[in-house]
Each structure stands twice: as C-alpha cells, then as structure tokens.
Amino acid sequence: MSLGPDDVKNIAHLARLNIDESDIESYAESLSSILDLVEQMNTVDTTDVLPMAHPMDVSQRLRADEVLEENQREHFQKIAPKTEDGLYLVPKVIE
C-alpha cells in the first residue's frame, strides 16, 4: 500500500493536524512503510473469526444515571487557554 502526498494531506485534514509542506514527503514514505507492515494481515484467512474487542470478552459496564460528581467548573477552567464568564472561548464559529 503506497500513499502519495495528496493522501497524506487528506488524512492530515481528517485528523485536524497541520503538517509542514516540507514534511509531507517523509510522512508519505513512513506511513506507506507502516501500511506495508500491516499488509501481512492479509496472508491469513479470518472468515468466521469473531473480532475481539476485549481480552476477556467483557462488555461495557452500565450504571444508574445519577449525578455522582460535584461541579468543579472554576477548578477545571483554571487550566483552560481562554475562558470568560465560565465559558470556554474559541474563535467565532457563526457570523
């Protein structure tokens, strides 16, 4: 499996990652070599094998929908890049 510069740009966009133009070529190379390694998976027939999501096949535990944590807004917002009046500030989304 070989990825070209346009594939890398597309994947980087999906992952919301800024990649320097000068690094695109080397990422194309290293991602392609990783996909080549992964390609070995296709040497094995896995028809009828149940995919394994948990090593002990345990399913996700559920609990009652109750409020257990107290609100710590100020404590958590202390480490935020930008806040105002208890809200997280980001660049304008809607004109």
Added chain:
Amino acid sequence: MYHQKTLAELAAMLEAGDVTSVELTQAFLDRIKQYDGELNSFITVTEAQALAHAKAADEKRAAGNAGPLTGIPIAHKDIFCTLDVKTTCGSKMLDNFDAPYNATVVEKLLAAGVVMLGKTNMDEFAMGSSNETSFYGPVKNPWNTNAVPGGSSGGSASCVAARLAPASTGTDTGGSIRQPASLCGITGLKPTYGRVSRYGMIAFASSLDQAGPMAHTAEDCAIMLNAMAGFDPRDSTSLDKAVPDYTADLNKPLAGLKIGLPREYFGEGLDAGVAGVVNTAIEQYRKMGAEIIDITLPNTHLAVPVYYVVAPAECSSNLSRFDGVRFGHRCDDPKDLEDMYKRSRGEGFGAEVKRRIMVGTYALSAGYYDAYYIKAQQLRRMISDDFSKAFEQVDVIMGPASPETAFNIGEKSDDPISMYLSDIYTIAVNLAGLPGISIPAGFSNNMPVGLQIIARHFDESRLLNVAHQYQQNTDWHKQSPDAFA
C-alpha cells in the same frame, strides 16, 4: 547506603525505626540532584511536596498507623495525572498542564503512604520504544549513557536502575514496562488488562493500556501491586475481581512447574547473546525443579502488524481530545476554529505521535474500517487463542523480553519499522490481555538482558512467585551500574 536496598528492605528499616521517611526521601532527592542531569530520567522533581509527604508519613508511623509502603519514596511515570503537579505525558501539548485531579493509581499509592519524588520522562504519549520521542529529550541508560533505556517507560526504568528511586510506576501498551525493564536490568510487571485502574492515566490505546510496578525485585513489585490493583468504578474496563495478597505465594517451591518455550520466540531476529542468557536462565529453572516444554504460538509474527492497526486506531480517537479548547497547548492567533485545531495539534504533537494518529485515522476512515480494524481484531482473537491453547499445557511461558540489548541513541530513530520490531516479544501479551514480567537474567556485552515470563489472566501471584524464586537463586537483580554506585 539506602539506595542499594530493595523496597522491602527499606520498608523493614522504616518499621524498625532505623531510618525516617524524611531521611530516606532526602537521600533519594540528593541522588536525583547529583545524577539526573546526566540521565534525564525525570521531567519534574517534586521536592517540597515529597518532603512534606515524608514528614506526614513519619507522623503517621509515630501514631501507629503505618502500612508496608508508608514513607517509601517512589517515582511516577508522567502519564499519571497528579493533582496540581505538571503532567506532560512527554509532550509539548501538555507542557502547561497541571492535572486537576489524581489518577486512581496515584490516589491509591498516596493512601498507602507512598511519597512521590517526581514524574519520570517517557516517550511522547507512550508512543515509542527508546524514549527518544519525548519533548523533554532522550533518557540515558545508566549501564551505558550512549544507549537508550527502552520505552516508553524509559525514565521510570532508568531512575530505578541508577538507584535514584527504589521503585516507580509505568504503563505498558505494547511492552512499555517490560522492554525498558529488560534494557535497564530491573524487574517490571505488566498486570492483566483490567487489574489496575486506567482512570487518570492518559489514554493511548484503551483496549491495551495497563499500569504496573517497576522495581528491583519481584517481591518489591508484589508489594507495589498490592496497593495499585483493584476494581475502580471510574474505569469502565476495570474488572471486579478480589485482589489477593501478592506476597503470599512468593515462597512456594517451583517443583513440578510447567514452563512453555514458544519456538517462535527463539528464531530469526533474536540476538545470539540474548538467546544465550535466556537459555541459561531456563536451565536454572530446570535445576529448580521445573519441567520445560516446547510449545508453539503460531500467529506470533502477526502481533506487530495487528498492533500497528489497533493501537493507532485507538490513539487517533483518544488524542482527538487535544484540541486547544479546554486544556493543553493552543496556537497563537487562530483565524478560525479549524485553524485553531490544526495548528494547536500540529505544534503540540511530535512526529511519531502524528504518524500514529494518521495511520489510525486512515485505518478508521470510510471504506477502510473492515479491511484494517475488523481484520486486526479478528487476528487478535487468533493470537489470544494461541495463548489459551498453550496454557492448557503449561503454567507459564518464558522467552526473551526484547530481541536485543539496549541500542544506541539515534540508531533507530529514523526507521519507525525497525523500532516497532523491538517490541516483537511483548506486543502479543497486550493483545491477549495477559500478565507479563521482565526480570534481570544476565548480561550480553555488558548490557542487561531480561527474561520475560507470561501467565494466565489474573495469575500475577504465580508470575511473581516464579520470578521471586529465580531471584532467590541468582543475583542478577542485585547488579547495579558502576557509574551510579
């Protein structure tokens, strides 16, 4: 000399009143000051907090409320959230992050009276096998400072090997406790998936990540695991199973123990010097009364390819939380939201993390999901079934922890694939969720070699027993690097 003692010996000295926690903590802080400039094993040293906690531990002991770990200083891998203490995960992304809460592991060890010396260096977001991907620079191996300590828990391994801390915590997603333990000549245990809480442990690959102890001996790891293990309602994959006393079985004789040697772990790619050391260790077990049985784990060669789908896929999802909104790095003057996401992440993450996020994003993208992720999860079951079959025949499985001893800094950093292959013997254990340990078994060209032991799910007691008996009959775990004596 406190620093040459094991954690168990230090605990006995505290109990006997031969030393106070403040004296012990100061002695290790002094060693960190003296030696860590050279090793770079710590990102943050929490001196003031350590001395305050040591004083509190001494008071607790004076009041008659001490447990086996009260007043013992240790180091935490910088992947664990520590309240109001910088928690970087080895990344520029979290260089400004003072965690707003404690990880469950940190909380439990704190409750047991442990004193935190500081936070150890690691590969960025635990992605690496050499500690070279850290934003804070590579860690050095105390046995040869030109060599890597392994990774991703490289700082934790290096600081214990150099006796800058009697023990540390680590995490293991594909070998990140066992491989650095092997390369630095210490004992490192990866417990069963779900045994130790992942709450507050910054997530890399959620179906594989597991925390464990790193120390000089199996006994020390048992004491640590007693405090670390247990069900946690805050971790949705934590398993609700009683925690035994992991020190209880340490002295059980090994007569009749069945040890499986997977022929796939002794083939092409294994360094001859490492093979020699591992074979000698197995001979020692035979002398101790164990029966050695040849076994096969036929899908071993698929573990690395499967891992490099599952781990990147889960990491691309987990690391989407780093978006510059609520915590962590935000770029200057974003022109819109998308620009803020892209530049914050582009500036905050290093090259290896970006590579894995992109592999995962690709594998999970529309049209590729079945070919990559589902295929990998199917093979994961086949790899896991290999182990189940083997454990019908044997009690534990043994082999090398790493195909070679520590390589030099820079030797593999330009070649991700050759770096990935250094975890060839450890990755399958994570895919199957099994417990594994690496113990010092000797030296090849003056560098430490680790013996890996693998057991059934939740059979940590046996793993520690088997490791402890070896350490009663050999002294490899007592060797320490001359330069840091």
